[in-house]
Amino acid sequence: SHDPYAYLKDVLERLPTQKAKDITELLPHRWQAPNDTKN
Numbered sequence: 001s002h003d004p005y006a007y008l009k010d011v012l013e014r015l016p017t018q019k020a021k022d023i024t025e026l027l028p029h030r031w032q033a034p035n036d037t038k039n
Contacts, residue, residue: 006033 010033011026024030 007031010034
């Protein structure tokens with residue numbers, strides 16, 4: 001039930017600086033929207 005645009009935008013912005021050990025945080029079932037984009 002995530003907004004696909006918000007998810008992809010956030011993941012693509014975070015991916016270059018995301019540590020390899022924390023990459024699972026970007027998976028759709030574990031992703032949390034940033035506080036400023038929550039409805």
